[in-house]
Amino acid sequence: MSDTETQEIEQGSGHEADLPQGDLAYRMAHAAPNLLPGEVKAHPDPWQYVVVAVVLAVITGVEIAVSYMEGDIPDGLIVVLLLAMMVVKFILVASWFMHLRTDQPVFKRLFIVGAIAAPLLYLVVLATLHGVLAS
Amino acid sequence: MATVEQTPTGPGAGELVPARHDDPGTAANSTHTGVANAKLAMWLFLSSDCLFFGAFIATYLLYRDRPGQTGPTPQDVYNIPFTSVTSFILLMSSLTMVLALAAVQRGDYRRFRIWILATALFGATFIGGQIFEFTEFTRKGLNVDTNLFGSSFFILTGIHGTHVLIGIVWLVALWGLSMQSRISQSDSERVEIAGLYWHFVDVVWIVIFTVIYLLPK
Numbered sequence: 001m002s003d004t005e006t007q008e009i010e011q012g013s014g015h016e017a018d019l020p021q022g023d024l025a026y027r028m029a030h031a032a033p034n035l036l037p038g039e040v041k042a043h044p045d046p047w048q049y050v051v052v053a054v055v056l057a058v059i060t061g062v063e064i065a066v067s068y069m070e071g072d073i074p075d076g077l078i079v080v081l082l083l084a085m086m087v088v089k090f091i092l093v094a095s096w097f098m099h100l101r102t103d104q105p106v107f108k109r110l111f112i113v114g115a116i117a118a119p120l121l122y123l124v125v126l127a128t129l130h131g132v133l134a135s
Numbered sequence: 136m137a138t139v140e141q142t143p144t145g146p147g148a149g150e151l152v153p154a155r156h157d158d159p160g161t162a163a164n165s166t167h168t169g170v171a172n173a174k175l176a177m178w179l180f181l182s183s184d185c186l187f188f189g190a191f192i193a194t195y196l197l198y199r200d201r202p203g204q205t206g207p208t209p210q211d212v213y214n215i216p217f218t219s220v221t222s223f224i225l226l227m228s229s230l231t232m233v234l235a236l237a238a239v240q241r242g243d244y245r246r247f248r249i250w251i252l253a254t255a256l257f258g259a260t261f262i263g264g265q266i267f268e269f270t271e272f273t274r275k276g277l278n279v280d281t282n283l284f285g286s287s288f289f290i291l292t293g294i295h296g297t298h299v300l301i302g303i304v305w306l307v308a309l310w311g312l313s314m315q316s317r318i319s320q321s322d323s324e325r326v327e328i329a330g331l332y333w334h335f336v337d338v339v340w341i342v343i344f345t346v347i348y349l350l351p352k
Contacts, residue, residue, distance in 0.1 A: 043236075043237065043240070045237070046233075046234055046237050049230060049233045049234060049237070050230065052230075053226075053227060053229070053230035056226055056229075057223065057226065057227070060219070060222065060223055060226060063345065063349060064215070064219050064349070066349075067215065067348075067349040067350075067351075068215075070351050075351040078350075078351055079350055079351065082345050082349050082350055083345065083350075085345070086341060086342060086345040086346075089226075089338075089341045090338050090341055090342065093229055093334055093337055093338050093341065094334070094338060096233075097229050097230075097232070097233050097330075097334045097337075098330075098331055098334045098335070098338075099327075103174075104169075104170050106170055106175070107170070107174070107175070107178045110175075110178045110179060110182050111178055111181060111182050111185075113182055114181065114182030114183060114184070114185035114186060115182075115185050117185070117186060118185040118186045118188070118189030119189065121186070121189065122189045122190065122192065122193035125193055125197075126193055126196060126197060129197055130197065
């Protein structure tokens with residue numbers, strides 16, 4: 001690589017605006033200085049983490065309280081409430097603590113594939129085998 | 136402005152390889168795609184681990200109430216208040232983990248060591264609780280070979296416990312490296328990758344706790 005080429009890359013060649021946003025050179029040219037590769041925004045500050053943890057603790061408390069209402073409210077409602085709270089907790093940890101909110105979308109897509117594929121696949125397995133095993 | 140290096144010779148010569156913004160050349164932060172290789176690999180692993188745990192959760196749901204089983208049932212052995220406390224401890228370990236990451240990212244190594252050690256201790260407390268729970272179940276007559284419920288329960292929670300144990304070893308190793316001043320601000324991505332694993336163990340327990348322990352039988 002010639003000195004001129006190195007200089008152009010380091011200082012900006014002036015043609016970055018012509019590159020598509022998905023282009024590697026474009027992304028590296030526009031990376032924020034204090035971020036690691038893969039991050040598009042800075043991580044939350046510690047107080048935001050504490051707030052998220054408090055919310056998680058409260059939801060866990062409500063979950064346990066709801067589980068003790070068996071017999072007082074319909075089981076179907078308990079199932080819906082518990083699963084909804086489970087999903088909220090899952091999303092809070094994944095998006096805030098695992099930084100899916102602030103990292104490049106490719107990580108989110110990868111994780112969503114696994115997190116959605118697993119329940120879908122095993123729901124089909126359960127629906128199929130439950131009947132087979134019962135008979 | 137980020138620099139971009141060009142590989143001089145050999146395979147891939149002339150290919151643009153972005154350098155890390157503050158410490159070029161560290162393995163954890165190298166990239167050929169614009170995202171850190173190690174982080175990408177960890178997310179791929181976590182995505183596949185979702186399917187791994189999903190298989191054991193589905194097996195448990197399928198087998199826990201098979202008719203004709205002898206021995207204790209879930210209602211006979213579960214101690215919800217006790218498991219709630221250990222679940223809460225594991226949940227809070229995720230907070231200490233992100234606080235450890237935030238500390239190392241701003242170069243506060245003393246707080247990093249405190250938070251990373253707290254995370255490992257919370258994890259160890261969770262494992263202690265799980266060992267106690269297993270001992271209690273065995274005392275009540277439920278072993279891994281007692282019935283299908285016992286087999287699927289012990290295997291699912293045992294595999295999760297093994298994940299936690301691996302996480303604890305990882306965290307203690309990071310703490311040890313930091314004690315030897317071998318973890319610096321520029322290594323924060325190594326801590327972040329360990330954190331991703333730890334939080335994943337936590338989200339899996341969020342699902343296990345609700346589906347296995349709390350849902351009406």
